[in-house]
């Protein structure tokens with residue numbers, strides 16, 4: 579019997595094989611120095627990430643979630659305020675709002691799964707304080723249109739940039755397009771730690787300074803607490819790993835873009851929709867999402883052929899049990915709900931070969947033939 583071809587959704591073993599020596603050397607350095615919290619690797623990483631994102635300030639943190647809610651908090655979002663965001667995101671976007679006692683209000687998305695500015699404009703009320711655009715899949719939202727809504731109503735903008743490191747919109751970097759942004763460096767993100775990690779990016783020096791303090795218990799120095807804070811620090815070990823991987827990120831992004839271009843050429847557009855790229859964007863393809871009929875049957879068919887796939891995300895946040903208290907604050911979300919049943923993320927990672935992509939495309943096309 580011919581061996582089943584396997585195409586994994588993610589391939590950490592391949593990444594480790596490619597980077598083993600550099601990773602072990604970086605970790606060895608941290609262990610030898612005994613410098614586990616803060617220190618040179620964390621501040622060097624912050625400077626390198628600030629250059630990448632085109633912002634003056636980066637605060638390295640424990641996750642992509644803490645920069646989101648701390649940014650909102652420092653921009654004045656509190657109990658009773660409304661923040662408009664997308665329901666088709668990872669649950670952390672809405673949780674960041676809810677944990678401040680604020681109300682997540684969900685607006686609908688366009689065919690490209692990104693927040694629709696007209697739907698956002700309709701969701702604005704006298705209580706709206708901010709907009710949190712989610713640059714889902716590695717593509718940046720239409721920030722000119724969202725910025726116009728924000729400016730018309732005096733709203734803050736916090737980008738959920740967790741999936742969009744390195745992405746560009748009209749030549750400007752993800753993370754530099756609002757008042758502040760939260761990035762995740764989770765193992766499955768394009769720039770990945772070997773555990774949890776993330777960072778805040780901002781052009782606002784006062785906000786950066788306050789988040790820097792809040793991430794470390796609110797300490798202004800070793801002994802004085804200005805305001806009670808949290809422990810949202812990034813481990814030095816993760817910072818050292820991330821610094822070995824950061825120079826590889828352009829190659830990771832190029833490989834993903836190449837894979838996406840090949841999928842687009844091979845997948846049958848009569849049955850498979852993938853939102854087209856826009857002229858003014860540089861899409862980093864954190865995810866390659868197709869929209870199809872009979873999605874669940876296709877996913878099983880792929881699994882039968884050794885191909886991993888995922889759904890990001892099968893239950894929109896407004897339909898989660900946790901969102902029950904907020905449900906009647908949002909309008910109808912027809913596209914969000916339709917897409918939840920039709921979206922499927924195909925493998926797109928940097929270790930796939932053109933033959934892998936061709937195999938996946940063949941199996942998908944054959945399912946609809």
Ligand SMILES: *Cc1c(COP(=O)(O)O)cnc(C)c1O
Pocket residue numbers: 641642643644667668670671712714738740741761762763764774775776
């Ligand atoms: C991954 C992700 C987050 C949260 O990041 P963590 O590092 O897991 O806290 C938030 N929003 C989106 C859209 C994400 O994909």
